[in-house]
Amino acid sequence: MTKPRLSRRRLLRGAVAGGAALAAGGLLGGCTARQDARRLATDDRWRQFAGTTLNFISENTAPTAAIAADLAPFTELTGIRVNIVTLELSALVQKVALDLASGQAQYQVIYADPYQVLAPYSKGLVDLRELAADPTLPGEVADFADFVPVQLDATGRFGTEDKVFALPYDSPTMIWQYRADLFDKHHDRMAADLGFDPTPGDDTTWEQYLAIARWFNDNTDDVRYGTGHQAKQHDSLMCDFSNVLWAHGGDYFANGFEVGRIGAVEPGRCLLAEDRAIEAAAFYQRLLSVADPASRTWDWDGLGAAFRAGRIAMCPNWHEYAANNEAVLPGRVGYARLPRGPRRSANIFGGTGIGISANTLPNERGAAWLFVNWATARDVQLRNLQSEAGGGTPTRTSVYELPEVRAAEQRPSAMPNMLTAGAVRQAWKPENAGLRPKIPMWNECDTAIYTQLSRMLVGDATPEEAMRETAERIDRITARGWVAAG
Missing domain, CATH: 3.40.190.10 (Periplasmic binding protein-like II)
Incomplete structure (x- = not known):
């Protein structure tokens, strides 16, 4: 029998908080003089910020539980260490608001709830299209089209279609x-x-x-x-x-x-x-x-x-x-x-995206983009879907087209959330989306x-x-x- 996977809201409370993510190292001090991350001279665009430490603040959610259990591949790919701090949403909002107002960036990567973070604080987040368009960094703006359209809009935009402040990270519906x-x-x-x-x-x-x-x-x-x-x-x-x-x-x-x-x-x-x-x-x-x-x-x-x-x-x-x-x-x-x-x-639709604090310095911002890009990538979303630590439902359409994911829409399924695929596909159509x-x-x-x-x-x-x-x-x-x- 498939082991129970942790579902969307609050079931993960305390499961990740202060856990594996913090084992990678303590949070960056808020009182020391700010120094940007070091950028290495290398042809490997994924390794140019090796040695950097990032802090990611997130609500206690299934995707973050899966990411926290799967950080080793990212560190091996980039040389970047990531501390993950998980909180109940209201506590997260308070910490993010204080951090953005401080002009510092204790948390470089932010779980940007559309209603409590993105809407009131969009000016404190980076337009991710600028990073995706940077030829020195992996990723490209055209790749954003792979996200379920209504999710990219709802979790990533505020006030204009010309900017994207967060990439779709989870998709409860x-x-x-x-x-x-x-x-x-x-x-x-x-x-x-x-x-x-x-x-x-x-x-x-x-x-x-x-x-x-x-x-x-x-x-x-x-x-x-x-x-x-x-x-x-x-x-x-x-x-x-x-x-x-x-x-x-x-x-x-x-x-x-x-x-x-x-x-x-x-x-x-x-x-x-x-x-x-x-x-x-x-x-x-x-x-x-x-x-x-x-x-x-x-x-x-x-x-x-x-x-x-x-x-x-x-x-x-x-x-x-x-x-x-x-x-x-x-x-x-x-x-x-x-x-x-x-x-x-x-x-x-109750999904959320992840974004980058506009208080980050240039190289630190580039390192944060590597993590945001990786954490929402197709292969990582597939691993999250299969994760025994939790895992959410993919936000990229290409994941749903994979043969093993298509097969999981029928019982017996090793990815039980995919049994809802027919229903959520209908729910995510603009005419049915709430x-x-x-x-x-x-x-x-x-x-x-x-x-x-x-x-x-x-x-x-x-x-x-x-x-x-x-x-x-x-x-x-x-x-x-x-x-x-x-």
Whole structure:
């Protein structure tokens, strides 16, 4: 049986922190006089910064766990040593903000969360196209086309298409995960009772999803509830609701896809008080009324654990939980794009890129580029996918075209995350992608959204009241952001 692989969010907390990466050497001192890395006279473009030490600060994620366990090939290739420091995201954001403001570069390579690092601090990051265009360094701008387009935009750009501040590093995407064995077992009864084919497919709607969930509640003891959700008063609640919001044709701001794809300092008036958003909130309230009541205590980890424990028949969750699903429920889980709403299917993308601090000195910057280039290279992404230390899902299209990766999309699979490939390919199409607003003040907006949704779910606010209050709060938050940016 395939060993369990560590999945996307927080399951790796503490697994890498201070571990193998720090064994390569302590962090560079912040109080000493700054000296640039030494550049060697050599024809080997990968060895010109041999002897340099870099510091990479990252959230605790599957790709970083795999990279930390696989640093030896990079050091052998380049002669560069890399210290990896992993933190919970909010702590990472604080350290990155302080480091960028200091004018120093204690951390040369940065896990640039699109909403908490890239959007507010893009001016503190290097335009990677400049390094890719440097003939003295490996890599080239044309190679950026190998990244999944929506991922390169969402994780790498801010304010303009003319610059790339980070390369796509991980790609968690929310999809429909369901007990295929139970759907098969009850298929005929469900179809007869519901009046439609319950098998998850491109035409399945959210209303049908709700009906399926209710059917499991009322007609079988195989699971306690038909569906579960990550509806804790937390970022996870915003993510879970956003799929429904977009599917109903609602959005946070006008031209929402572009605000998510490229980003904006001034996104305009919040649209949550409009009819489509209120309709989405009302449907979400109905959906949660038939879901496992414990949903209001779960983030993505709690939801994933409940699904693996056989408590629920289906759920929307990040696709990289497939590895854990297959370890506990081998061959019994199916994966599909999320259902359609009145307007479309929407599948929230939660990926992040890695970039380089603009405080780096010239040679240090070149060394950092070697690492960023290597860490997102095709061969490294393939090794990460196969890694027993974790590993994420590739962000390069060429990896998905490799024969061994194609083969892993079917069971038995040595790369269980690839069992979701059909679903995520659909989810990454622009018409199906869900991109939250990439704006400098998003963290505060996120808090406003999940706070009001929580009030709605416990009955302290109607859907209309929750959406209107959220819109008013977001407008106040973004107005402050525009003033600060100006």
